[in-house]
Amino acid sequence: MNIGIVCYPSYGGSGVVASELARQLGRRGHRVHVFSYETPFRLAHFEANVFFHEVEAPDYPLFRFPPYLLALAAKIVEVAREADLQVIHAHYAVPHTAAAYLAKQMLAGERRLPVLTTMHGTDITLVGSDPQFYEVTRFSLEASDGVTAVSRSLAEESAETFRLSRLPRVIPNFVDADEYRPRKNPSLRGCFSRPGEKILLHISNMRPVKRVEDVIRIFARVHEQVPSRLLLAGDGPDRLAAAHLAETLGLQERVCFLGRQDNVAEIFPLADLFLLPSAKESFGLVALEAMACQVPVIASDAGGLPEVIEQGVTGYLAPVGDVETMARYAVRLLSDEQAYAAMARQARERAVQRFHTDPIVDAYEAYYGEILNTP
Incomplete structure (x- = not known):
């Protein structure tokens, strides 16, 4: 054809x-x-x-x-x-x-x-x-x-x-499950975090609809209870506001802006959790890519995201703007190794079987x- x-x-x-x-x-x-x-x-x-x-x-x-x-x-x-x-x-x-x-x-x-x-x-x-x-x-x-x-x-x-x-x-x-897959890279992970620290990830075009400042707010609450680092890939109009908020909260040393990245398939496996608190997502492709890499997703209960993320099975959903609930879900998951391993495995399984x-x-x-x- x-x-x-x-x-x-x-x-x-x-x-x-x-x-x-x-x-x-x-x-x-x-x-x-x-x-x-x-x-x-x-x-x-x-x-x-x-x-x-x-x-x-x-x-x-x-x-x-x-x-x-x-x-x-x-x-x-x-x-x-x-x-x-x-x-x-x-x-x-x-x-x-x-x-x-x-x-x-x-x-x-x-x-x-x-x-x-x-x-x-x-x-x-x-x-x-x-x-x-x-x-x-x-x-x-x-x-x-x-x-x-x-x-x-x-x-x-x-x-x-x-x-x-x-x-x-x-x-x-x-999602191409052969390209987006879990892979261990301790040396690369070590460039961004110390042993025992968790890595949270966000990837977007950083427009207002992505609510990047909420990503910073969620991370701040998580880090209070679980030592963590935050990676943000992408660029856009709200990047400066997010960076300013991280500095205001005293988190600038723990938040790393990676800029626009072509090969995100190598970035997802570095993360323990993916954050997507958007005001609107008609599907949420990055959430699916994260799941394929065996990374659970914490996201807004908006648009098509509930069709991708199965609540309590492959990740967690919360109302738009509810950073407290999203942070609480993240802390709960990162603090329970057994529950985390099960959710990460199920995230990959759903991505491969359904998408x-x-x-x-x-x-x-x-x-x-x-x-x-x-x-």
Whole structure:
């Protein structure tokens, strides 16, 4: 099958999942063409059957802003003709689905080019629901030949918000359990902690929705009872506020900001616990990656996180902003070796059994087939 995948190249969940899907489809023998304005970081290395097409928007003096949507639609049309694309899979509805729809209409007299849209979260809950983009987002979703959401929570919210005529199909995110796995690295762990200390971890783009200051507050309470260190990977607008709070609480020597990291699969196994106190997570891919590395997760009971984390089995959930409860869960778990070992093992088991790569890529392949076989 010749498949086009449109995505952002960013470190967020949508770019990661789209890139990983492209890799997995390529390994199955499909020819996958990826469209974005720069190479997605998960596609930095050569993959047979995966081809990257950079979209460059012209920067004419007449344009106040480069017309990326038009440039993307034109690039899809060009590659569809050259590579005989059979389906376009748009990740993140704005503006990718609109561009894919435009390309589909431009090619209507030559060929059929169905469009599948996968919603990842903020494309719907923040961008798409903005009054400026609401109607174009709703039109794009309704005009798609198929629509998926990464969690039931997101599917239901999207259907209600945009008054969709059909409930999006739920195909969750997945994790490569061979890449994300527990691994002991005492020398690397020793770079960040002393013997007997625990390591707590947070990875995000550090935007307000991630509530990074809550991560610091949770850690402060945990450290009062269990000697610990905190690692934070990623960067974003709330990094400085989090660093200032750590300094105010006298924790600057115990909190380490790692910056943006490409190879997080090597960072997760260093941790004893992963913290994700977000205000909203449509799925929570980093939580799943942590679980695959046998790291229990303490997170907010928000959005799609309860579909990933099984309360009291693979981690703990608490109301958004309830740092006291989250800290209490963390201390309880870190203070009970037997309970911790059981939860860590069950976290890995759930990640492998429920979110393994193969059945989820199978589901996308099957949906492509359905779309292609529907007149």
